[in-house]
Amino acid sequence: MLLSLREAQYGEPLQLVLGADKRNPLVSVYHSQDTGTLHVYYGLELMEVIPDQREHMSYKLLVARLYNAGVKALTLQEVFQADRKTMKRWGEALLEGEPEKLIAVLAGRSRGKKITPEIEGFVRARFDSIYQEHPRSYSVAIRKEIKQIFAVSLSGEALRPLFGQLRGKSGHRTGETGDARPRASESNRETTCDGGSEDVSPANEVPDDSPSVKEQESGVFSAEAGEGSAGLIPADRKQSPDFNRIAQGDCQFCHHAGVLIFSQALRALRGDLPAEDAPILQQWLAAVLLGALNIEQSKFLDIDDLELLLGCVIRQPHPQRQRLSEIAQSGMTEKLLALNFSQSRSPTKAKTQCEERNDFYYDPHTKHYTGEANILKGWCANRRIADKAMHTDFLHATDGTPVYMEWTDNYNTLPERFLPVIARFRSVTDLADKTPITITIDRGINNIDLFGQIIARKDLYIITWETGYKPEPWPTDASVQSIKLQRSRNRANDLKSYHFEYMEQPWRRNSGMRQILVKATNPSGRTIEVAILTDHPDRPASQAIRLIFWRWLQENDFKYLDKHFGINQITSYASIDYKALAETLEDKQMRNGHHQALVKQRLELKRELGRLLIAQRQYSAKARPTNTPHKLPESAHKTESKRQQRIAEIDRLIGQLNAQIKDTQKEVSRLETLLEQKKKRLDTANKSVMDAVKVLARNAFYRTLLPFKHAYDNYRDDHDYFRKLTRSHGILIGRAEHVEVQLISPVNFPPKIRRIIEQFLEQLNATDLELPDGSGRKIRLLLGSKAGIQLARD
Numbered sequence: 001m002l003l004s005l006r007e008a009q010y011g012e013p014l015q016l017v018l019g020a021d022k023r024n025p026l027v028s029v030y031h032s033q034d035t036g037t038l039h040v041y042y043g044l045e046l047m048e049v050i051p052d053q054r055e056h057m058s059y060k061l062l063v064a065r066l067y068n069a070g071v072k073a074l075t076l077q078e079v080f081q082a083d084r085k086t087m088k089r090w091g092e093a094l095l096e097g098e099p100e101k102l103i104a105v106l107a108g109r110s111r112g113k114k115i116t117p118e119i120e121g122f123v124r125a126r127f128d129s130i131y132q133e134h135p136r137s138y139s140v141a142i143r144k145e146i147k148q149i150f151a152v153s154l155s156g157e158a159l160r161p162l163f164g165q166l167r168g169k170s171g172h173r174t175g176e177t178g179d180a181r182p183r184a185s186e187s188n189r190e191t192t193c194d195g196g197s198e199d200v201s202p203a204n205e206v207p208d209d210s211p212s213v214k215e216q217e218s219g220v221f222s223a224e225a226g227e228g229s230a231g232l233i234p235a236d237r238k239q240s241p242d243f244n245r246i247a248q249g250d251c252q253f254c255h256h257a258g259v260l261i262f263s264q265a266l267r268a269l270r271g272d273l274p275a276e277d278a279p280i281l282q283q284w285l286a287a288v289l290l291g292a293l294n295i296e297q298s299k300f301l302d303i304d305d306l307e308l309l310l311g312c313v314i315r316q317p318h319p320q321r322q323r324l325s326e327i328a329q330s331g332m333t334e335k336l337l338a339l340n341f342s343q344s345r346s347p348t349k350a351k352t353q354c355e356e357r358n359d360f361y362y363d364p365h366t367k368h369y370t371g372e373a374n375i376l377k378g379w380c381a382n383r384r385i386a387d388k389a390m391h392t393d394f395l396h397a398t399d400g401t402p403v404y405m406e407w408t409d410n411y412n413t414l415p416e417r418f419l420p421v422i423a424r425f426r427s428v429t430d431l432a433d434k435t436p437i438t439i440t441i442d443r444g445i446n447n448i449d450l451f452g453q454i455i456a457r458k459d460l461y462i463i464t465w466e467t468g469y470k471p472e473p474w475p476t477d478a479s480v481q482s483i484k485l486q487r488s489r490n491r492a493n494d495l496k497s498y499h500f501e502y503m504e505q506p507w508r509r510n511s512g513m514r515q516i517l518v519k520a521t522n523p524s525g526r527t528i529e530v531a532i533l534t535d536h537p538d539r540p541a542s543q544a545i546r547l548i549f550w551r552w553l554q555e556n557d558f559k560y561l562d563k564h565f566g567i568n569q570i571t572s573y574a575s576i577d578y579k580a581l582a583e584t585l586e587d588k589q590m591r592n593g594h595h596q597a598l599v600k601q602r603l604e605l606k607r608e609l610g611r612l613l614i615a616q617r618q619y620s621a622k623a624r625p626t627n628t629p630h631k632l633p634e635s636a637h638k639t640e641s642k643r644q645q646r647i648a649e650i651d652r653l654i655g656q657l658n659a660q661i662k663d664t665q666k667e668v669s670r671l672e673t674l675l676e677q678k679k680k681r682l683d684t685a686n687k688s689v690m691d692a693v694k695v696l697a698r699n700a701f702y703r704t705l706l707p708f709k710h711a712y713d714n715y716r717d718d719h720d721y722f723r724k725l726t727r728s729h730g731i732l733i734g735r736a737e738h739v740e741v742q743l744i745s746p747v748n749f750p751p752k753i754r755r756i757i758e759q760f761l762e763q764l765n766a767t768d769l770e771l772p773d774g775s776g777r778k779i780r781l782l783l784g785s786k787a788g789i790q791l792a793r794d
Contacts, residue, residue, distance in 0.1 A: 014039060018079050024071045029062075029079070038062070054081065060106045064090035114152050120162065122146065127166045139163065157315070246308070246777075250734040255302040257730025257741050259286050260309060260779055261764065265343075265700035266772035272339050277332060279312035280323050281693060282772060286310060288697040290727055293566025294690075295320045308732070311773030321686075324571075328685035334428045336692035337404055341429040344401045344699055358431070359547060360403065361396040361554040362421075362441040364414055367568050373575040373680050378410040390682060392567075392691075393421045395439075400553035401702065402561070402695050404429070407684035411585065411670070415447040422460065434459050438536060440547045443467075448510065455512035455535045463544050466507075466515065466531035474517060478503040483542045485549070490715050496523045498549070504541050507533060516541045520549065557698075564723075565694040571687035575680040582671060590670040598664060602657040609650045612643055619643075701726075707763055711756045721747070725757060731784060739777055742784030749783075757783050 014030035017038070030039045031052060040047045040062065050058035063080050067073065068091045073084050080087075093105040123142060130145075131138045139156045147153055246252060259266075266285060270278045284295075286306060292298040295317050307313045314320050345357065368380045369388040378389035395404040404425045408417065418441075426433060438461040446467040454462050474480065480503050486495040499521045507513040516532040534544050561567035578585075619640050705722050712718045728743040749757060761781045771777045 018066075018071075018075070021072070021075075024066075024069070027066065027069070027071070057106055060090055061094065063087055064094040067091040068095060114154055115158060115162070116150075119146060119150055119152065119154075122149070123159065123162055124166065127163075246732050246734045246739050248734045248736055250732070252308070252732045254305045254308060254730050254732050256286070256290055256305045256309065256727070257732065258726045258728035258743055258745075259289055260730075260741055260769070260772075260781060261726050262286075262289055262700050262704060263769050263772050263779065264767065265696065265704070266310070267770060268339065268343065270772070270774055273332075273335060277327055277330070279310065280314055280320070280327070281332075281336075282310050283313050284320075284690065284693045285697055285700075286772075288565055288694050289701065294569045294571065295324070309771065309773065311775070324686050324689060328689045333685075333688040333692050336689065336696060338428045338430075340692065340696050340699060341403050343696075343703075344397060344403050345430070358435060358437045359398045360437060360439055361394075361398070361547075361551055362418070362439045363394055363396075363551075363554055363558075364444065365392040365394050365558050365567075366390070367392070369682070371570070371573055373573070373682060374678055375575070375680055375682055376410040376674075390684070393417060394554070394558075395421075395425055396554040396557060398547065398550070398553070400557050401699055402557060405688075405691060405695065407682075407688055407691075409681050411674075411681070414444040415450045418445060418450060419453065436461065438463060438539070438547075440464070440551060442548075442551055451510055451513060451533075451535070455510070461534065461536040461539070463532065463534045463536070463539075463548055465548070466533050469531040471529040474503055475505075478505070481541075483545065485546055488715065491713050492710075498522055500542075500545055500549075502541055502545060514541075516544060518545055561694065561698055565698050567691055567694055569687075569690070571690050572683060572685075574683040574686070576683050578671070578674045578679050578681065581681060582675065585671060587669055587671040589667040590673065592665050592668045593673075595661065595664045595666050598657055598661050602654060602661065605650050605654055605657070609647065609654070612647050612650070616640070616643055616647070704764075708756065708760045711759065712753065721749070721753060731789070735780075737778065739771065739779045740782065741779055742782050742788070744784050744786050744789070754783060 013034070014032055016028065017031045018024075018027070018029035020026060020028055026043050028041045030041070031037075032039060036052050037049050038052045038059070039049050048058075048062075050056065050062055053059055059080075060082075063076060063082055064087065066076055067087045073087065076082065076087060077084055082090075089105050093102045096102070123146075126142060126145065127138070130141050134141045139159065143154050143156070143159065262285075266282050269281050269285065273281060283306060284298075286309075287295075287298045287301060290301055292301055298320070299317055303313055303315045314323060366378060366380055367390045368383060369375060369390055371388075373388075375388050375390075377386050378391060379385075380387050380389050389410065391408050391410065392405050393408065394402060396402050406421065406424065422437075422439070425431075431437065436459050440463040443465065445462070445464050451462075454460055480501055482499065482501045485498045485500065487498065488494060489496055501519045502516055504514055504516045507515040513533050513535050514537075516534070517529070518532060519527055519529050521527045532541075532544055532548055536544070558567075619636065622636075701723075704726075705719065708722050709715075709718050712721070724747045725743065725745055728745040730744055731742045733740040733742070743761075761783060765780050769779045769781065771779055
């Protein structure tokens with residue numbers, strides 16, 4: 001009736017978009033499809049009509065007024081598609097009453113840039129004279145004058161394109177960013193480097209039509225976001241081998257020179273991935289190796305130096321996240337995991353170890369979720385409760401190297417996920433469909449139906465614990481064997497011995513499975529007895545014992561991935577409603593929660609009834625004249641009367657519950673239940689790409705560490721020393737045939753470790769290292785010393 005009145009009043013059909021509620025009893029907003037406008041009513045009175053356009057000023061003012069009026073922010077966010085923080089800024093600007101600030105806030109990113117025509121004209125007029133006075137800090141000097149004259153603070157990034165044009169027209173030779181970094185090719189060189197330098201003739205200088213100038217003049221950039229040139233990517237740079245940022249004779253300081261130790265891993269991305277995606281993936285891989293566990297933390301890196309080493313970078317976090325969302329929709333996760341798997345398969349393993357190449361550890365890794373999304377709950381072992389959780393199905397090689405992973409939720413149980421995960425693992429790797437593989441899994445897989453499916457296959461074998469095994473006396477005629485396994489502690493020769501006695505027999509519940517009974521004794525003399533199950537008919541029991549008892553390699557890797565590579569970083573808070581997933585999921589029956597609650601309530605009543613009946617029997621025994629010489633007190637009779645009333649009441653309640661249980665379905669559709677509860681699943685597409693990059697980073701770190709680890713032979717801090725080395729600063733010196741990289745570590749390495757590092761770098765240099773920017777320029781890594789750096793006075 002109310003809607004028809006509105007239509008009659010305005011003469012066109014209106015649709016209610018914001019209705020009245022407890023916090024908003026009078027204001028309502030309707031949408032007109034014919035005119036594309038919003039009609040705002042106060043009770044029955046029309047207040048205003050505004051365009052239904054997200055960027056219109058009236059639209060934003062309406063949202064600001066409603067927000068200030070106390071209308072529920074979540075409702076406003078859903079109706080007007082505005083972020084809560086954005087609405088708060090609009091509302092605060094409206095209350096302050098400053099017109100200029102209000103216009104600036106409402107305009108948002110669409111407002112005019114700070115560089116007005118007046119400021120641009122001033123920069124063009126003053127550039128030549130200021131550059132002659134301050135050739136190495138002209139950007140700072142110009143921005144200081146702009147602030148004094150125009151009262152506007154500008155960043156160097158905002159002015160960089162204009163500086164590029166002015167340098168190109170005037171023929172000035174300087175760094176691309178206009179900073180105060182000295183260059184070895186200048187006539188008055190003020191910084192010298194240990195290891196010598198070469199005189200540079202004018203012929204060695206970069207001409208005015210070099211790519212750095214031509215790109216800026218022609219505007220060949222891919223605009224990602226931000227004011228000025230922040231977040232812009234030089235589009236041609238990634239494929240320009242002639243673009244030598246480190247010319248012969250140049251001597252430049254670089255904060256992240258140590259990451260070139262991983263140049264082979266960085267270059268592999270350019271060789272095996274699409275050319276348009278490889279540069280940003282290189283940037284993320286380098287950032288993770290340098291300690292940035294998420295995109296937001298990358299702002300603490302020196303982007304100029306990353307650009308110097310990698311070539312093409314995206315500077316700001318926001319455009320990086322946009323690029324991540326684009327890449328996540330292109331199947332990049334599978335490509336990265338395939339690359340990771342191929343890198344983890346060493347082709348030089350001995351034939352006696354070939355079977356181990358097809359042995360893998362499988363384990364679900366759970367992350368406790370603390371966000372607002374209404375996602376499914378799962379068991380969080382570290383908190384010992386069932387709470388919102390995300391699960392990752394991980395596959396590791398037997399040396400602890402992660403080779404595959406995928407995120408999921410608790411919709412399907414582990415036995416239901418197992419075979420599909422193995423199928424997808426095969427699809428993204430170079431394992432042939434019929435290649436037999438053996439999966440060792442710690443827990444959660446004991447399922448008779450699943451065991452039957454695995455036994456029927458010839459390309460998949462499993463090793464796991466028998467759940468609920470209780471030790472029993474071994475048969476006297478059993479063939480008992482023993483083995484000893486050793487594990488290194490702090491050094492390769494510092495060994496701990498573990499002793500195992502074992503026997504095997506067919507499993508009583510399924511003869512297709514072998515049951516291996518094991519008595520394991522650790523170095524402290526503590527002995528436990530467990531049972532191992534495997535369906536592999538020919539695998540020696542000793543190998544099955546070693547595989548499952550050495551699963552700690554995988555467990556330790558989860559901690560390492562989280563601490564040093566941020567595998568538990570959320571990356572994206574986006575979620576998908578189960579309504580959108582319904583067509584892709586297979587529905588299944590689940591226990592009805594209401595039915596379970598009724599059964600539980602009936603059980604509690606029966607327990608109480610049992611206690612009351614026992615008390616009643618004791619009272620009757622005491623009340624017999626032959627047993628009780630004295631009469632029971634009056635209070636005992638009153639208690640008995642109340643007890644009988646409670647027994648009668650419980651009998652009635654149990655009768656009601658029995659009727660309700662009979663009329664309630666024992667099982668219901670899981671999918672329909674989730675739709676009713678409005679459950680969601682986290683959208684892990686972005687996270688999967690970043691996690692695949694982090695797995696690549698982890699494996700690159702371990703592969704490169706290995707020679708240093710063997711030479712140093714101290715497992716307590718070898719990772720820490722090596723990590724410090726890979727995050728060293730450095731000095732890049734342009735030589736005729738290569739770029740010399742002198743690493744300046746923040747750690748004072750002892751003489752022994754310095755010798756080991758120097759030998760390690762020599763071995764690394766023998767592999768023909770190249771800059772990972774695609775230019776093909778060779779690099780040579782040396783361990784430098786800060787004593788070889790001379791600082792110049794201004």
